[in-house]
Amino acid sequence: MKKELLYEGIAMALEKQIRNEVLKPGDKLPSLRTVCSEQGVSMNTATQAYLELERKGMIESRPQSGFFVSAALKKKLSIPGMSTPSATVNFSDTEALIGKVYHSLNDPSIVRLSLGVPDEQLLPVAKLNKGFVEALRSLPGGGTGYEDIQGNLKLRRDIARWSFTWGGSLTDEEVVTTAGTMNALSYCMMATTKPGDTIAVESPVYFGILQLAKSLQLNVLELPTHPLTGVDPDALKKVLPHINVCLLISNFNNPLGSCMPEENKKAVVRMLAEKGIPLIEDDLYGEVYFGASRPKPCKAFDEAGLVLWCGSVSKTLAPGYRVGWVAPGKFKEKIIHLKMTHSISSTTITQEVVANFLEKGRYEHHLRNLRRTLHHNSLRFISAIGDHFPDTTKVSRPNGGFILWLELDRKIDTVDVYHAALKQNISIAPGRMFTLHNQFNNCMRLSYGIHWNPKTEQALKKLGRLIKNMY
């Protein structure tokens, strides 16, 4: 939607070189003068590009010497390997664990590295509040009435329009709003399965999805998943005869942070369509990308109407509003009927507030800031983990979202880490929450969707020390 600015293009290109280690930590960057002449831009543009990279913590200026790739990026941590889900089911104590982790959701005394929820300080609260006052005035009855079952028309129109940014061409008629993404996933699973059916998911995968599948009495098949490229299409291909539906967090998967390459998305959509198997796509992090453009969802390649594309503003704007949506392809009537049956309609006023926020371009503006902050945070986190955690720690390198996946030494049980950290008012999410099998016991998920300040760094330092003491 937005035209990329000149300086952003230059910053992006340099960033890519740093990420690909063409430029290594400590390397000197070309002088501003060189950038000007090579790129044919003004000194002002070149300076803006470098300031942008500095804000992100990727480069640092040294007085009288110029700009260098940040030393903080130096410490090399490995990336976790491809997951290889085992077959042992180990679910008994996991539910209790999830309940506990959730319980600390609203305790402000805890540094909540455990939860995939954006920190209030990252949200445009004042603007949203203003939007509420506007909506109370403009909505008939101040939003006391039920809204249309399919959802707020303006919001559906906004989502449809927005789909152009990822190569989609949705119409408002194709969108159904829901009370957040989990609510959308719940209806999608109900619409595409019956008890006893089998669903294929990534592994590790957001525990809520496992719980949901279990509550609908589905069998869950966990697929090998790579921290960079997501689900393995070949592995999926092999299980096609045994599954009824597939659910993927295609962009910046929770918890791995993986983003499926476009060719994998196309391949997956094609192979599922051939067998007539629906794909529930959980794309709730798609807008939080750190690269040059929004990664396309699988929905962009859906010709058969078999992709149920789900999203929300819960990870970017306001979790507590419960505003999400689904473009369910050929399952639309079923989804509308399920929504009507299980909850009648969504909350009228929060949908109106979000609709206006999108319509007025406020969302786009906010997202730009949010992406920058989260990208910055991700680098700070990885850097701090490099400084304070054991050297053998493996950590993911997400290009979006706000979640890191860490793999510790095999002998470490992250449930022990969880309990020990909580005593120091830090919460983490142990790896075994993200599987139905006996695995990921030495892994954990950390959220960097929080305000970065000395307290945060201190918490990571404490956490690292605590883990080192367990080695």
Added chain:
Amino acid sequence: MKKELLYEGIAMALEKQIRNEVLKPGDKLPSLRTVCSEQGVSMNTATQAYLELERKGMIESRPQSGFFVSAALKKKLSIPGMSTPSATVNFSDTEALIGKVYHSLNDPSIVRLSLGVPDEQLLPVAKLNKGFVEALRSLPGGGTGYEDIQGNLKLRRDIARWSFTWGGSLTDEEVVTTAGTMNALSYCMMATTKPGDTIAVESPVYFGILQLAKSLQLNVLELPTHPLTGVDPDALKKVLPHINVCLLISNFNNPLGSCMPEENKKAVVRMLAEKGIPLIEDDLYGEVYFGASRPKPCKAFDEAGLVLWCGSVSKTLAPGYRVGWVAPGKFKEKIIHLKMTHSISSTTITQEVVANFLEKGRYEHHLRNLRRTLHHNSLRFISAIGDHFPDTTKVSRPNGGFILWLELDRKIDTVDVYHAALKQNISIAPGRMFTLHNQFNNCMRLSYGIHWNPKTEQALKKLGRLIKNMY
């Protein structure tokens, strides 16, 4: 909660006499002077009592002659008989019909007699809007954050406190909030059944409940139900060996308007407890009573923790807020887990607004006005039906809620009435929506939860004429 005022007691006593036909339409009432001396009250109090009855349309003053029981109450319409559900399932076209009826939900050009939703003009919109502005200020982050999974603590405390008005003694710990009553019923059914189980319900019964049961793949057993006293306890007793759960709208049933006598409630709770069968109690109309006090729900007699008591403010305050709750007895942990799994949490801000509204006594004040208006409306409706509908029309006599159930001549198909009425911009709910069987084809549901004005009366007149033309 509120101490009954002197004049209200007098008005109530007279009203009872009128209802029981001790005083008949056209009868002269005792003079104000007589009321003063007999009841030992001031002239002011006596006058207030009569004005109250006049406002309700139960009595009318004739200049120089005094007060008389309203002639509008004269025309005697029969009450429908006990339902006798048949066994033939006839569901195919019902879903489409329900979709159609719902579709006219927000069309302001239609006189919506079809839907059990209170008219905006009956809601305290200005006060609620004010409450929003307060909540935006007092809630951290303006309600952008997730709230506690179990629900807003203030709201749960209010509901617990409020339970004293119906003989309950709930604590906040026993209450879980939901996105409206249907959402509560959805979790309750999921918590107490598995696919293939059998649920017993009233007949006729709110179509949403049938749809919900169907979507969870339950078998539905419809029980004989009386328009005044509700479900037949003997009929329930007979089917106990065949059911897994029972769902009742115990107070002012939708669509019959029946209210179970206390002894029936006790008997039902007892017989279900003996077999360990859970009772899902849908008590969403309980606060809208026209008698002297709130009828107790079955929950008041629940010793085994087997009654899952559900309510909301959707029928009294703001359908679009999606604020409801359940006190699920021993199913609490299951319900919390289902809520977390299927939607994470409820909308933060609307729960806060409702919590404050209850806490500040605004709800009680509003309910008093709402009850009076709806009671008045019910009498106006019954009177207009008596004036304009065929003499053989049978109509329910609800003592609360805002729904009437009409039985027309056997040869009338109310789906035809629905289509014909819609052409005249009037919507009704055909009887067959309220059953899975081939019955109630000559019945319909009318809502009097709308603003009474000449347009409403005109609509009832048109509807009556239209039906007469079909005879």
